Amino acid sequence: MSAWSNNNAAHQQTWYSLVVLDQLAASFPEAESMTVADLTFWSGTASDELRRQQSVAISVQLDNMFTKVWKATYEAGADRDAALASLEGKLGRAETTIPELAAEADALYRFLGEPDHA
């Protein structure tokens, strides 16, 4: 997993997607130390089932952001099912850090701005 880098397209676009979706009120450097529990949707008072329902909605919208707004494509061997399952897994855990979430996105999607993106 690459370190949190403001020169990494996946890290930048994951961070900014969360800002645009009102889930994160943090600069890129500030986001490094934050976790899913710091995202707006994550409620410690909700039941696990409600929180899972909410994380699924955010996962779907993040996938939409990556593919429809940022024009990313899926990496070889990945597809929408795999991407959503992975994002839901990460977003379903309070302790997942934002860098970990971005690294997962980096592994699943080929972002514009990456050196080898066609």
Place this chain on the structure above:
Amino acid sequence: MRRAGLASSVVLAAAAATGTPLVAQDCSLAEPTACGVTASVVRPALEEMFDRAFATGATLPALLDLLDDSVRIGELSLKFKTFQVDGSGESALGFGYDWRKSVSRSRVPTESPDLTRFDLALSATGNVAVDAATNPRDFLQSKASLTWLRSTGGVARESTPEEALELIGIVQQLAQIETFAELRTHPLHRQALAAIQGRLSTQMVLSAEGQVALESDQRFETRQWAYGGTFGLELHAWNPGSSLAQLNVFDWPFAVLRFLTGTDDEIRPRGSALPSFRLSLHQVSPQEHAQREALGEEGVYTRLSLEAGYRTFAGMLGSRSLHFEANARLYRELAASPAVEAAGLDRHTYVVAAITTSDGLFVSYSTGQLPFDGLSDQVYEIGFRYAF
């Protein structure tokens, strides 16, 4: 680095020992003495907590493992918790668990932002206290479920490749900005935000779930089977210009708060923060339920339950971000007998509200009871989260 919830139990124990109303004080872990959290207070409070835990048979390694904020073992998540029962002066030490395994999942193929899929899964959740008698949320659930899910909307217009490249160039610059205070007033941020949010639309996620569940208290002395279904609704008006966003009455008070604290330059309710709902209808078959047995009411009954949850960004206090959240759960037995009604077993209501900050301080208040919880208690949770 690992997050640890150790400080939460320390502060809570200290509050219990001194009667200090932490709610009213501006505490921070950088200056715990500002709220009376000194070594002379903490040490006896911790000793009392551990003495009580050991008296119930807990081992030291098990306790130390539980002091982590969250432990993950495969699909199982364990989280250390402390509960304080109002009026008793006692703190309940325990943990919450959550496990879920998707057995089979299938999706209807589409190129649009919409999503339709089916999911067969097993799950188990609950809260367990070292001393079961002091568990204020003594409710465990294990279930198998088949879920249909449909998500519509979210993106109204895709970026063109040229538009995407332009946005990427802007974000590369914005990622160099050090603080959120600088970011949110930067003209490029406002330009990118407007461009992206203008392409978004309202996302609605509907789900319908068929379930078979085993519900019990932590000692399994009271248990019941529940068969039925749950409907879920998620709504996010991602485009702030939409009518739904502007008419979001739930966020209006916090939109005003964000404006007054200077977080926002105008009063702008957020459509991204709308309540979430789950509505369930179950046939419940009690297996071991002392209270119902005493009334001669051991037969199957129908239960309606509703959960509503809400969380929003309330503003910035200096460098701290502030969030407000609330959750309400209602359980109602339909066509309950007079005996069940008289015993108060036909209805349970649980409401909780909390304010949290980004540096770990949180204050929450809850009232009511979950099924099986024989007491209607008001529970305060006060504490910190700290990263080592």
